[in-house]
Amino acid sequence: MTIVDWFSCGSLLFGAFFFLAGTVGMLRFPDVFTRLHALTKADNLGLGLVVFGLALQADTWVVVARLFLVWGLIMLASTTCCHLVAQAALRAGISPWRSPK
């Protein structure tokens, strides 16, 4: 394994960790807003790290550009979806969770 492979591997694993953390967050966090936070973290950072890891392995720059384009578009979409879900939740009268203490 070359040094590039190690970087790539580390980036992919770190990205996978963010997805795992996002999933755990979605299952364990107390309300819709905090869950959205966990999910968008996975989309932004987790996918970004996965894309970075894959880009290191790409053969041509076109593939690299496409990978980053996919990342950018998914960030746009997930941000918009997050906003819409949060807005709908607020309209439905769900108030953000507060620490009981």
Add this chain to the structure above:
Amino acid sequence: MTGILELFDATLALTLVGIAVGVLFARDLFQSIVLFIAFGLLLAIAWCRLQAVDLALAEAAIGAGLTGALFLNALASTKQNSDDRDTLNQQTGHRPSKPALERLPARGIPRWAAPLTFLLAVGLVAAWLISIVAPLANPSVAPQIAEDKGIIQGGVTNPVTAVLLNFRAHDTLLEVVVLLVAVLATLAFAVSTERERSASPASPVLASFVALIVPLMVLVAAYVLWIGTKAPGGAFQAAALLAATGVLIMVAGGRPPSCALLRWRIVLVVGLATFLAVALGGMLGGRFLEYPPSWAGGLILLIEATLTVSIAGILITLFGATWSAGDPGAASHAGDTLATPTTDPSGNTP
């Protein structure tokens, strides 16, 4: 490494079955729909693993995306209708004004019309998806393709496109007819469902997202159509992308196109008309649906381009038939407003 891939495949297959059971036994319909969309996306990954990228694209865009949107839409409009009816029974006033297309007598709309519309739309789209799969499973065309080695005779180098639009063009032609009939049937039963405008004013974030993403989606649809002659892609996938664009615009506040407009009707039938014209033209030199080998590539691209427009129009109409977020009074002549999402600056800040 093969061990890991097999483990992945096994997990994927088991998850698919698990989610399918979840769809059937979910507590409420909304939950079922969300699980159904997840099922479609995972199924697309499964198709990728089976090297059927064409199907994966179609499944993700139509099976998960558009069918999911149709389901959610139908669920919302059936709820809305039953709410309307409840208030209507209390007060004997007339129903709100309807778009020109749906000028049916209000009392003439039976209770089962909306669920039936929903069943028709979903059933026919499903039948259409199945009929995409069916020709691929038919072994009789396989030797013919193998002989041609690169489908030179078929006019295109993507074997799936060659099968869909040349060797098995009959199936594709009839699929388009089925889709068109689905739209006619849906429109015949369509119940106007004006929603409370205040309930869902367009969000400025959504509006700017749509403004950014729509040109890109149209570009990608054109690319998918063009690349379909030599790599996975083609008319159905491109049409699904265009239709998704239309759905996004409607969700962001654009009005659904009206079938009362002649130009929208032309959009709906242009694909089938071109396909039929080419098919009949083939009879001059040979048989029905037989293309001259030297022209096959160009003719297939022509058919695919017009089919893309028509199928996208059909899918948009299916979605729009139960979706009207726009101003009810202006809905009757709103066909061209699809291109411009109306952003309502007032009353959209939370």
